[in-house]
Amino acid sequence: MTDAPARLAGLARPMQHAMNNLYMVLQANLEAVQATLPPEERNAVRLGRALQGAREMEALIRAYLRLGRPHEEGQVDSGKFLEAVRPVLALAVGKPLKVEVLATATIAPPRPEVDLALLDLTAGARGLPPGQPPLLRLDGSAIEVNWPAPEGALEALAELGLQASSQDGATRIVLG
Known part of the structure; x- marks a missing residue:
């Protein structure tokens, strides 16, 4: 079975x-x-x-x-990657998620693992004050969010080989 x-x-x-x-x-x-x-x-x-x-x-x-598909890796434009994962991130944030795309780059994220790790990261947005909307900004291969990473999220991203840091209430992840 x-x-x-x-x-x-x-x-x-x-x-x-x-x-x-x-x-x-x-x-x-x-x-x-x-x-x-x-x-x-x-x-x-x-x-x-x-x-x-x-x-x-x-x-x-x-x-x-x-999120349920088998592991795959391949090159993709970071803007297309973000657009593909954005709907579930916005749903998980629980508030309207503002997305800004400053620039895109070619990345090769291991999927669906990175999608799931970013989903874990959204839990931090729930702690934002009522007047501060969640913001996700894509700049090339880097994603920046205006909330701190919840416990375990940075470690999960690092296990996937991604650079991730959280400071001054914001989090930055380099996708490739």
Whole structure:
């Protein structure tokens, strides 16, 4: 009998493929109907909201399913990496997460391990004062957040071979 995590990891890639197919049909049909309506019409506005919701739902589910996929490494643009993991990070933060991209770079993060370690890092954002929104800034291969790393988060990132430090209430991680 196989263990559940291994079985779930084996389903992650086919599940993501199936979800992509379903979203493609949904979005294509919504876009086709929207194209037949005058932009100022109330139903066109409603369809626009539905399309935006479908896109956001697709990004969230794609990011979530990536967490269960088997280990993989490959080069990726840091901006594309951040956009892929952002939906689950924003959900885990529990508050609106502001993201700034100053520059991007080519990185090769071990995935899904880095995604999960960044998810652990988001727990620190819950301690921010009410008037201070969480901020994540990407500058090339470095991610900076405006909250301290929770206990164990820096060690988990270091175990993955990443440079990570936390000082003055902020945390910096170099992805590659």
